Amino acid sequence: MTESVRLTAVVDGRVQGVGFRWSVMARVSGPDALTGHARNLPDGRVEVVAEGPQEDCEQLLAWLRTGDTPGRVGSVSESWGPATGDHDGFTVL
Template sequence: MDNNEPARAVIWVHGRVHGVGFRWWTRARALELGLVGHARNAPDGRVEVFAQGPREQVEELISLLEEKPSSKLRPGEVTTCVATWGPPRDGLVGFVEK
């Protein structure tokens, strides 16, 4: 698969990621990478990140989410990320916090 082909990933971020600015930080990194999608808190304490764009940029976002220790002052503490890949969806614009 070409790393510039559009791709979509749903990334479940586990750890201490609620109430620490994690969704805001994720949105900023996603926008820097030119991605569209969202980051939202799940009731069980995880954050769901839906990211779409060139596969290479989505993979870069996942690397930033998983990075230990964080070099970009990532808030919270991430223990693991689980990504599921799928085909891109039409009509998505921007990257929002939900």
């Protein structure tokens, strides 16, 4: 069994009001879905918190950085930690 990790990614650019959070939720949904949330921050960035297998979280991070998302991603900062199990599914806040 793969150990779960927690990825926190803060996405800067034109990422609010363009369907970005909903796109993230669609990306992580499925049979082996990541848990967590995507939420707008007051400064115009979007915070994405995802928990699950490290490989899946790394794939999400790579996708966030591709620019193949709604809006325009300028930069993505990341931090990693152990999964907390705080989330039941993935939500848009």
